[in-house]
Amino acid sequence: MNLTLSWQSFAVLSAVFAAMTAILAKVGVAHMNSNMATLIRTVVILMVTALIISARSEWQKPSGGSWVGWTCLLASGVTTGLSWLCYFRALQLGPVSVVAPVDKLSVALVIVSGWLILGEPFTLKGAIGGALVVIGSLVLIL
Template sequence: MKPWLTYAFTAMLFAGVTTVIAKHGLNGITGEMGVVLRSLYVALFVGTFAVFFVPMGEWQTVQRENLFWLAISSFTTAVSWIYFYKALKEGDIATVTLIDKGSTVVAIVLAWLIFKEAITLRIALGAGLIIAGLLVISRR
């Protein structure tokens, strides 16, 4: 298996576990407080990761364009997390996470529009199945 596939499946596994743990952690607090606490912990863990695993020379390769686009990405991540936690607080995990994973379809379309990534039959079929799953699970 290619390393990036291993990384992607590891991310998938941890994202799934994260959601279940987060739902439990929201007991007795608001979704807003949950996302604030989670974000502080994430900053702590990522900062620690940076100290141990990002070589000093790597910091010198960062350009303004990197800072600009990653700042925008951080903003969209924050908005996503805020609304995800608000939904998770009140909704069930299966429905909330599947709707959230509809972001895959948004990413596919944006990758096609911005980066000219190909939408193959395989990708279109997978995206269609995600949309179908979204419709099935989100209806009561």
């Protein structure tokens, strides 16, 4: 059986796993240094990803791409790590029911960045959706 999921399916799964991550991380950092918790999470992600790549026989020598692509991937890794460190510290200090939605302000930032940096279309639907995310986060933190 060939199971092919759409980008929408993967996006929904991402949201489900992100919600589970927030709850599990909140419990996990309750009595542990948040930076150590982030390291543990990172090692687990590395192992799970290596298992998936192994199971699918997708190991390959990294080649090709431009220096811009490689630089962006490396910078993405740095920003991911910084995001996780901040997220885990926020979870340690604040309620998960507020921290996780505020973290999702990234949605509005990505909508604007996609338009300004990547030249993606800026639609009324996107503007309204982004504004609602911002309003929802503001309602939670004020």
